[in-house]
Each structure stands twice: as C-alpha cells, then as structure tokens.
Amino acid sequence: MGHSINGVPSHKIAKMGISRTFQNIELFNGLTVQDNLMAGRHFYMTGGFWGSFLGGIYFGKAHREEIQQRRIVEEIIDFLEIESIRKQIVGTLPYGMRKRVELGRALALEPKLLLMDEPMAGMNLEEKEDMARFVLDIYEERVDTIVLIEHDMGVVMDISHRVVVLDFGRKIAEGTPEQVKTDPDVIKAYLGNKS
Amino acid sequence: MDADTISKLFKQSCDRYGDKKIALRHKKFGIWQTYSWKYFWDQAKYFGLGLVSLGYSKGERITIVGDNEPEWYYAMFAAICCGGIPTGAYQDSLADEIKFVINQSGSIFVVVEDQEQLDKILEIKDDIPQIKKIIYWDPKGLRFYDDPLIISWEKVLELGREYDRSHPGIFEKFIAESQPEDPVYLTYSSGTTGIPKGILHCSRSTMASSAAWDAPDPTDEKDDFFSAFPLAYGAEFIYMIPAFLRGGATVNFPEEPETVEQNIREIGPSKGGAVPRMLENYVSFVQVKIADSTWLKRTIFNLLMPIGYRVARMKRNNLKINIFWKCLYGLYYFMVARPIRDWIGYTGLKVLMIGGASMAAEIFDFFVALGLDARMIYGMIECAPTAVHRAGDVDYETSGVPSPGCDIRITDEGEILTRGPMRMLCYFNNPEATAKLIDASGWVHTSDAGFITDKGHLVCIDRIADLLKLKDGTGFSPSYIENKLKFSPYIRDAVITGDDQDFVGALISIDFANVGKWAETHRIPYTTFVDLSQKKETYTLIKKDIININKKLPERQRIRRFAILHKELDADDAELTRTRKLRRKEVVRRYQDIIDSLYSDKTEYHAEARVKYRDGKIATIKTAIQLATLEDN
Numbered sequence: 001m002g003h004s005i006n007g008v009p010s011h012k013i014a015k016m017g018i019s020r021t022f023q024n025i026e027l028f029n030g031l032t033v034q035d036n037l038m039a040g041r042h043f044y045m046t047g048g049f050w051g052s053f054l055g056g057i058y059f060g061k062a063h064r065e066e067i068q069q070r071r072i073v074e075e076i077i078d079f080l081e082i083e084s085i086r087k088q089i090v091g092t093l094p095y096g097m098r099k100r101v102e103l104g105r106a107l108a109l110e111p112k113l114l115l116m117d118e119p120m121a122g123m124n125l126e127e128k129e130d131m132a133r134f135v136l137d138i139y140e141e142r143v144d145t146i147v148l149i150e151h152d153m154g155v156v157m158d159i160s161h162r163v164v165v166l167d168f169g170r171k172i173a174e175g176t177p178e179q180v181k182t183d184p185d186v187i188k189a190y191l192g193n194k195s
Numbered sequence: 196m197d198a199d200t201i202s203k204l205f206k207q208s209c210d211r212y213g214d215k216k217i218a219l220r221h222k223k224f225g226i227w228q229t230y231s232w233k234y235f236w237d238q239a240k241y242f243g244l245g246l247v248s249l250g251y252s253k254g255e256r257i258t259i260v261g262d263n264e265p266e267w268y269y270a271m272f273a274a275i276c277c278g279g280i281p282t283g284a285y286q287d288s289l290a291d292e293i294k295f296v297i298n299q300s301g302s303i304f305v306v307v308e309d310q311e312q313l314d315k316i317l318e319i320k321d322d323i324p325q326i327k328k329i330i331y332w333d334p335k336g337l338r339f340y341d342d343p344l345i346i347s348w349e350k351v352l353e354l355g356r357e358y359d360r361s362h363p364g365i366f367e368k369f370i371a372e373s374q375p376e377d378p379v380y381l382t383y384s385s386g387t388t389g390i391p392k393g394i395l396h397c398s399r400s401t402m403a404s405s406a407a408w409d410a411p412d413p414t415d416e417k418d419d420f421f422s423a424f425p426l427a428y429g430a431e432f433i434y435m436i437p438a439f440l441r442g443g444a445t446v447n448f449p450e451e452p453e454t455v456e457q458n459i460r461e462i463g464p465s466k467g468g469a470v471p472r473m474l475e476n477y478v479s480f481v482q483v484k485i486a487d488s489t490w491l492k493r494t495i496f497n498l499l500m501p502i503g504y505r506v507a508r509m510k511r512n513n514l515k516i517n518i519f520w521k522c523l524y525g526l527y528y529f530m531v532a533r534p535i536r537d538w539i540g541y542t543g544l545k546v547l548m549i550g551g552a553s554m555a556a557e558i559f560d561f562f563v564a565l566g567l568d569a570r571m572i573y574g575m576i577e578c579a580p581t582a583v584h585r586a587g588d589v590d591y592e593t594s595g596v597p598s599p600g601c602d603i604r605i606t607d608e609g610e611i612l613t614r615g616p617m618r619m620l621c622y623f624n625n626p627e628a629t630a631k632l633i634d635a636s637g638w639v640h641t642s643d644a645g646f647i648t649d650k651g652h653l654v655c656i657d658r659i660a661d662l663l664k665l666k667d668g669t670g671f672s673p674s675y676i677e678n679k680l681k682f683s684p685y686i687r688d689a690v691i692t693g694d695d696q697d698f699v700g701a702l703i704s705i706d707f708a709n710v711g712k713w714a715e716t717h718r719i720p721y722t723t724f725v726d727l728s729q730k731k732e733t734y735t736l737i738k739k740d741i742i743n744i745n746k747k748l749p750e751r752q753r754i755r756r757f758a759i760l761h762k763e764l765d766a767d768d769a770e771l772t773r774t775r776k777l778r779r780k781e782v783v784r785r786y787q788d789i790i791d792s793l794y795s796d797k798t799e800y801h802a803e804a805r806v807k808y809r810d811g812k813i814a815t816i817k818t819a820i821q822l823a824t825l826e827d828n
Contacts, residue, residue: 070225078223083225083453137336
C-alpha cells in the first residue's frame, strides 16, 4: 500500500503519475496554448540535448518525436475544446480559458492521479458547468482518481463520489455526499450552532 | 446515361474518382484531414445498410442533429441512397424544438453528434416512441451511458458490413431504383410566421435548383466549397450538394463552430453563397476594425476605399476604365481590397451569390467594391432560385431576371407568383399549407409583394403581411428601413413600427460588442447590456446614425421616435428564427407596451421583462427605457 511522498522533489512526484492544477494560474504567459501543453509533455521527450540539438535542423528522431507529442497535445486540445485558441498567447486569454489550458497541461503529463486546487474559483455559472463536465469526462476517459479542493458546495455535492470536509485544517467528516450533508459537525461548521 | 437522381449522381462521382480524389476535408487535431470519394462511398454505404439492418426502409425519415461535420454528409447520403429522407434539426435548438422535427417528420432514427445533443434527445425520449435507435458519432463522455436505444456510429457501420455480406449488391440496387420524383430531403422553414413547415424536395427539384445557382460559374473538380450554414437549413442542400456531386468538387468542414472564421481563411473557398446577415456582420467587423486601427492604416483606408466604389460604379455602368483609374485601382486592390478579402476568407471566391433575405444596397456596394462578382438571388427554399442576376446585368436594387426554366408573374394585388422545375414536392404531411402555397396550375404563391422593372428585373419589396401603412395612407416596407439601419455597426437588430400611426418609429437592439468597444474608447463606464443600452451617450450615437439614414428615406418614412431595447433579440426567446430572421409578430406582441409609449408623449417607459437564460432559468429585469425623439430633419 503506497508510500509517502513527503519531501520528494516535484519532478519525481510528477513521474509517479501525479499532476496538478493551481488555484492561481501558473502558466507560461508568453507562450501559445500549444506550447504550454507541449511543456507538459517534456517527460516523454527522450531525444535529449543532442537529439534536440540536431532536431534544430529537424531530422530523424527529434522530428518523429515532435510529431508524436504534437498528436497527443492535439488530442487534449480536442478533448478540452480549445481549438479556436490553439495558437493564441496564453497571457491574452480570458480567465476561464486559461484555467482550461492549465487543466490541459496537467493532462499532458498523462497522470493517474490529478489534483485540482479550486478549479471553479472565480468562474461564472456557465464556465463552472463546462468545467464540471470536463472533470467528469476526464474521470471517465483519462485518469484513475481526481482529488478536488473546492468551496462551491453545489459542485462538490454533484460530482464527487467521496467528500472529505476540513475545518481550519482539521478533518471533521468523510463519506458520500449524502452522508456528509447530514453530518452534524459539518452543519455546525458551515452554518454555526443552533443557539 | 446521365444521372437523374441525387443517389445516382453520388454513385457516378464515387465511381469516377474512387480514392484518387478528395471529396471531403475536415480539420481535426489541427490538420486538414482528407477523405476520398471511395471513403465517402463506404461510409454512406455501410451506414445506410446498417440502418436497413436495424429496420430502415424506403421512404422513411431520419433526423440528424449536429455541427457541420463529414458524418452529417455520410448519414444524409446513407439515408438518401436507401430511398429514405434525411432531415435535420438545428444544433442549438432546445429539446422541444428537436422533438417537433422528429415527430412532424415521423423519423425512426435520430443521428446525433455528441453528448450535448444526445442528452437533449434522452430528455424527450418518452415523447418520441417511434424512434428505433439513437446513433452518435462522437463518443466523448458517453462511456457509461447504457440506454438500449443508444448505439455508436462504428457499431452501425459494422452491422452494415455484415448486412452487405448477406445481401451483396443491395445498396447498388437501391440506387438504381431511385426516381427523379422520389423525395430526398426534408427541411423545415424557419418559422418567421408561425410553426415551421416541412419542405419536401425531390431529386428533380434540387438538381434544377442547383443548376440555376451554379449557372454563372459551373462547379468543376478544382472547386472548394465550405460548409458553414447549419445543415438543417435547406440552402446548402439545394444549392451546393448537387453541384458538388456533379462537378466532383471538395467540401470543407470547419474544426469547430468557433473556428469557422480561421478555417475559412485557410481554405479560401472558390464557391459559396452568403446570407445578408453574414455580410452585414463582415461590414460591421471591417468598420470597427478600421476605426480601431492605427492612424496610418485608417488614412489609407479612407483615402483608397472611394476608388473601389468609383471603379465598381464604372464597371456597373459599362464605362471604359482608363489607364489612370486602372493604376489607382491596382493600388487600392493591393493595399485595401485584397487584405480585407483575405480576412473574411474571400480571396478565392469567383462569384458571390447572396440570397435568403433582402439586403441594403450599401452592403452590396461594399462587396462589389472589393472586386467580387456579387449577385442577388431571390427565392424561397420551397422554390429557389426564382430570380438571379446574370453577368453584366447586375442591378443592386433588384433580384435579377427569372432563372432558367422559371416563370414569374405578378398578380393584380402585387404578389409574386413563380413556377419552375425547382419547386418542391409539397409540405410534408400538411396538404392545407401545400394547397395554400401551390395553386391548381402550379404557381407558387410567395406571399411577397413585388414588381418587374422595365428591364425585366424582379424587385421584391417585402412580405405582403409585413407591409405597413401610416394613418395618412403612406405605405412602407419595414424591412427596407431595418436593413438600412443594420448597416450601422452599432445596430444589430431593428424593428420598424408605425402601422396606423402618425409617423414611423423604431425599436433598436444595439450590437453589444461594437457599442461596448466604442464606449471603452470614449471612456464611458458601463456595467451590463441593460446599462449600456440606456446610456445617454449610446442614444446620441444611435441617433446620429438614424439621422444619416433618414436623409436617404422619403420624408414620410423617416424615423421620428425610437427606443433602444434593454436586451438582445434572441432565438431562445422566439424573437428570431434559428437563422436569425426577425419574427415580427412575436416581437411586436412582446414589446407592444414600448411601442405604444413611442406613440405617446412619454419620454421614459418602465419595463419589466422576463428573460430566459441559457440554462433555462427565468428572471425578471426591471429597467427604465428611454424614448428618444428626432427633431425635424
């Protein structure tokens, strides 16, 4: 049964099949959407320095590798429906779109476990609905487990299988959405005491 | 023997080109993927036979709901070749609207693109009991759907291959049996005047229609089409498809609806039609971009654009263009026209056919000035095109001369009647409506008012039912004035009123993007659409445009009072059709109170409007709508 990843450097964590999105978007703002996703693929590029150097003149292995990686990136673009912004510089995109690009980059790592830090923060209703749908689709098709930190109770209750409730860093409840909803500690933490 | 049906035509081209030529092109994963005629044939054949093995037979209907993608074509041709009738529902339709199409057409299969459409169909599942299967072609997100009604595209193809093995040659037999008068396509009228009617076309009518469209510049193997109109709308079928099949051209499909503009630029289609709405948007787009541009670019545009107009006018009047103007025109074309054409994807276009609604002369002029061979066509989907412009005989005030094989007559009441081989079979399951449209001697009653000029050109004024009369008896066409208004980049929609009143009034719906941009550059703060629409500055802006337009109108038809609506007109509120045509009766009924206030001495109207949001919620907006008066001008 598993092992602790405390203290393990993040590139090694990523190699274990864990990737994440950030609450404050952490993308390369000066790069295009496509390049940001390609950056997410860099573990899978085996050409190395000399291979890539020769790739500068675009031969053999580096060429093939680029095509192969681009194909996977394009599949993610298709999956997240961001075709229309593929070539745009990330810094010029609206917030909701950048969130989606960041999700795309996390997926580019082909993780088994995806961590999402408040994916719905600052989104309007329509964007939230889109994002919720993507989370479900990702679970169905791309990753084994998604861990999501979120304040929006509607979203949490609608799409989760299991909910853990934290109150000031202390776990106060765990279970299915139905169980958690009726837990007295949770009600107390969210609505205050009846008095 | 020449192919006399759509399915024979399809087979003829597939046989001729096989895998040597590209039939369809679809952008996917960022690359234009190509599909040969052989592939096209196989998909249609096995999908069709798959349907047959599931219980499909001659004369039955299928409903297709999805974006413009090759699968739409495969499913459509599969149904046609098996002797059936495909129809479509708009992809942005609400579930109820799709239910109407499925039930009115009596479809037994529904073919949908993806989860979004499938969810809508499942929502109405209990109301469409005759449906045998729902077929989807994009499996994303559908892994855990286990309704027995649902089946994947691939599975149907597999069934088709099996069926072909046990019944060899049957698909070819179906095609050989097809007759010119067999129905091949069902499309629903946009419903500007009520419940949509199913327009049933046969091979004879669509092929005649397409031949007339195609006559100015016959389609050949080098031609590229671009499929961007919703496929549920009949125009693409009766114009493009037979020409595409006969000429062996290529049809290109956009990657996503959001990428149409980028994709159309990449292809630069050589053939294409346009609806006025689209061209109006292009003109607004160019105007706003120029206004937004650098000083240098703006100056070049303003300096050179008149040359384009001037030369276009000389060409129209068949004047000789001397070397001086030719040089200037060359400069203009290089600096202005070519880049604009490139932006809107019109670099390769030879003839621009415009139809579907009336359009302001200003818009037409603009495209002619860009060096495009623009022509108007007139006709309703039931019988189109009735009139077209011939080369060298283009007059933007008219819709051209009767198209080949078509007769036009004007009744004593001024209604346009037409008769020709492009006429549809009938309205589907609606004999009363058919009898109302087509009389005993075969004339189609268009319900449009019009006349024929000295040169034999047809002029369509407006729908007869829409013509209005002021109290003093002055008759006028509201859509004529509305089209002029819509030339302004800041006006998205307009509704002209004045029936049995003292003067002409207008309800304006602003173009949020363009007015918003204008407000930003002029440092006018605003929060929402409602807020922006009722700003004093916005009223001044719109007023200026209306004053300009009034100058071009006869005195009695000038707009005297107007109000800016606090919301955009929307198809979801039944104010527009899915093709963005105005549903006048509905709009007038909804805003009757505002219209009444226009004709009183009030300066403000307190509105309380119910709006329906995209997610189906209903809310009430309370706001004060300003009523503006234009001084005599």
